[in-house]
Amino acid sequence: EVQLVQSGAEVKKPGESLRISCKGSGYSFTSYWISWVRQMPGKGLEWMGRIDPSDSYTNYSPSFQGHVTISADKSISTAYLQWSSLKASDTAMYYCARLSGLYGFDFDYWGQGTLVTVSS
Amino acid sequence: QSVLTQPPSVSAAPGQKVTISCSGSSSNIGNNYVSWYQQLPGTAPKLLIYENNKRPSGIPDRFSGSKSGTSATLGITGLQTGDEADYYCGTWDSSLSALGVFGGGTKLTVL
Numbered sequence: 001e002v003q004l005v006q007s008g009a010e011v012k013k014p015g016e017s018l019r020i021s022c023k024g025s026g027y028s029f030t031s032y033w034i035s036w037v038r039q040m041p042g043k044g045l046e047w048m049g050r051i052d053p054s055d056s057y058t059n060y061s062p063s064f065q066g067h068v069t070i071s072a073d074k075s076i077s078t079a080y081l082q083w084s085s086l087k088a089s090d091t092a093m094y095y096c097a098r099l100s101g102l103y104g105f106d107f108d109y110w111g112q113g114t115l116v117t118v119s120s
Numbered sequence: 121q122s123v124l125t126q127p128p129s130v131s132a133a134p135g136q137k138v139t140i141s142c143s144g145s146s147s148n149i150g151n152n153y154v155s156w157y158q159q160l161p162g163t164a165p166k167l168l169i170y171e172n173n174k175r176p177s178g179i180p181d182r183f184s185g186s187k188s189g190t191s192a193t194l195g196i197t198g199l200q201t202g203d204e205a206d207y208y209c210g211t212w213d214s215s216l217s218a219l220g221v222f223g224g225g226t227k228l229t230v231l
Contacts, residue, residue, distance in 0.1 A: 035220065037165075044122065045157070045165065045208050047220030061219050095164055104153035105210045105220055106170035113164055 002026040004034075004096055006111035012086050012118050019082040020114045022096030029077035030054040033099040035107065036070060036081045040092045050099065051079060086118045123148060124209055124223035131229040132199055140194040140226045142209030148221055152212045154192040156185055159206045159225075168207075169194060196228070204230050 007021040022034065035050040049060035053072040060070070069082040079096055094114050097107035125143040132138040142154065156169040167176050169185035172192065184195040192209055209223040 037222075044206075044225040045159075045210070045222040047210070047222060050220070059219065097165075100167075101153075101170065104171045105155045105212055106153075106167060107155070107157075107165070108167050108170075108176060110164040110166070 002098070002109050004098060004109055004111040006094075006096060006114045009115040010117070012116070013120055014086055014088055014118055016086050016118075017082070017084050018086055018116065019080050020094060020116065022079045022081075022111050024077045024079070024098070027098075030074050034072065034079040035097050035099055036068075036079075037095045037097060037107075038064075038092045039095065039113075048081070048094075053077075053079065086116075088118050088120075090116060091118045092116060122224040123213060123221040124211070126207075126209060126223040126226045128224070129227045129229065131231055133231050134199050134201060136199050137195065137197045138199060138228065139196075140207050140209075140228070142192040142194070142223050144190050144192075144211065144221075146190055147215035148190075148211050148213040149187065149192055150190040151214055154185065154187050154209055154211045156183075156192075156194045157208045157210065158203075159208065161205070165208065199230050201230050204228055 003025045005023050030053045036048040038046045048064045051058045051070045072079045096111040098109040100106045100108035153171045157165040159165040172187040173185040182197045206225045208225045213221045
């Protein structure tokens with residue numbers, strides 16, 4: 001069974017760093033890109049970026065470029081989303097999702113989400 | 121402001137049909153496949169339609185997708201109360217290094 005299991009909820013202060021994780025199982029982790037998606041409270045989905053776990057090649061949305069880092073450790077089938085200096089506006093639910101196809105915007109499996117709360 | 125435009129809300133009675141539109145441009149919908157996602161309250165999104173009009177296994181044929189030019193449409197027939205959810209379209213945008221874009225989402229209310 002394909003699963004993406006994300007790390008638990010986090011409460012952080014502005015300026016702190018954070019790394020959340022997404023562990024894939026039940027499939028060949030290096031065969032599918034992983035994307036991260038943000039959902040701010042009461043708002044819609046925002047595509048943040050993607051990583052090819054086979055070589056860690058990444059693409060970022062301009063909205064997130066320079067503020068977050070997406071990485072992966074293929075030896076443990078885990079992707080990461082990282083901040084070096086959190087802001088209150090980073091408070092959101094973050095989902096990882098597996099990109100199923102070569103050409104389409106098809107995310108066939110999703111993690112359960114990680115809620116990040118940034119507050120002083 | 122999302123690159124893809126969806127109506128904020130739609131509503132219909134149980135058993136009826138509803139359509140949700142998604143409008144874009146030649147750099148996104150016009151030249152790329154469109155997917156649709158359903159997000160039930162408090163849950164992760166779920167893939168409903170991929171490559172414009174294909175359904176993953178387990179998705180009932182009450183859900184359908186189509187694309188014409190720079191717009192796409194999600195159709196849902198035989199509405200059920202369990203269909204109340206937020207629906208998002210999504211695609212790649214070729215104008216900026218093949219970045220992903222979602223529509224703003226549409227809240228479906230089954231009256």
